[in-house]
Amino acid sequence: MPERNIEFGKYGARGVKGHEAVARQLDALASFIATSITAxxxxxxxxxxxxxxxxxxxxxxxxxxxxxxxxxxxxxxxxxxxxxxxxxxxxxxxxxxxxxxxxxxxxxxLNREGRGTRVEFHPLNQSQVDRPRQRVVTYRTLNVRHWDRIVEAWANDDEAALDDAWISDAVVDLGSEWGQYEYVTNIGFAA
Structure with missing residues (x-):
C-alpha cells in the first residue's frame, strides 16, 4: 500500500502502530482478570x-x-x-x-446495528524531531462502521491480519492523509 512508513522513528518520532493501540483498547474492553497469575x-x-x-x-x-x-x-x-x-x-x-x-x-x-463507533486518532509524538522535518499531523476522529475483520483478527491474536484489517477497514477512510496515522500515540473509542 502507498504511504506505509518504512523507516518510522528515523528522525525521532515516537508512537505505536495503530493496530497495536486498537488491540490494547479491545483488551481493555474485554476486561481481563486484573489480579496477577502469580497470586x-x-x-x-x-x-x-x-x-x-x-x-x-x-x-x-x-x-x-x-x-x-x-x-x-x-x-x-x-x-x-x-x-x-x-x-x-x-x-x-x-x-x-x-x-x-x-x-x-x-x-x-462496536458495530451498533450499522451506526458504528467513533474512533479518535491521537497523532504521533514529534517532540524529538527537528523542526524542518516535523509534519503537520492533527487529532482526527472517524466513525468506523465495519469492525468484523478487526475483531476477528484480534480474537485470533493474528497481528498481521489485524494490521491489514485496521488499515483497509478504518484508516484509509481518513482520506489521502491516512499514512500519517499508521503510527499514533493512542487510539481511543468508547463502545
Whole structure:
C-alpha cells in the first residue's frame, strides 16, 4: 500500500502502530482478570474460568494447556503449584478463550446495528524531531462502521491480519492523509 512508513522513528518520532493501540483498547474492553497469575487468587480465577464448561476446557486444550484432570484438581485444591511454563500456558489459554468468548459481544457493541463507533486518532509524538522535518499531523476522529475483520483478527491474536484489517477497514477512510496515522500515540473509542 502507498504511504506505509518504512523507516518510522528515523528522525525521532515516537508512537505505536495503530493496530497495536486498537488491540490494547479491545483488551481493555474485554476486561481481563486484573489480579496477577502469580497470586493465588489470580491463578484460581483463571483456572475456574478455563474449567467451568466443557467448551472452555476444549478451547484451553487447543491452545496448549494439556494437563491431566488430576493435576488440574491439585492446582485448584492448592496441593501443587504450576511451573513457570504452565503459568504462561494458563495465561495464554485464558486470554485466548476470553477473547473468543467476548468477540461476538464486542462486535455487536462496536458495530451498533450499522451506526458504528467513533474512533479518535491521537497523532504521533514529534517532540524529538527537528523542526524542518516535523509534519503537520492533527487529532482526527472517524466513525468506523465495519469492525468484523478487526475483531476477528484480534480474537485470533493474528497481528498481521489485524494490521491489514485496521488499515483497509478504518484508516484509509481518513482520506489521502491516512499514512500519517499508521503510527499514533493512542487510539481511543468508547463502545
Amino acid at each position: 493465588r487468587r489470580g491463578l484460581l480465577a483463571r483456572l475456574h474460568y478455563l474449567t467451568r464448561t466443557e467448551h472452555a476446557r476444549q478451547a484451553a486444550r487447543e491452545v496448549g494447556l494439556t494437563v491431566t484432570d488430576r493435576t488440574l484438581k491439585a492446582w485448584l485444591d492448592g496441593r501443587r503449584s504450576p511451573s513457570k511454563k504452565n503459568l504462561e500456558r494458563i495465561e495464554t489459554a485464558y486470554r485466548t478463550v476470553r477473547r473468543h468468548n467476548v468477540a461476538r459481544y464486542l462486535l455487536a457493541r
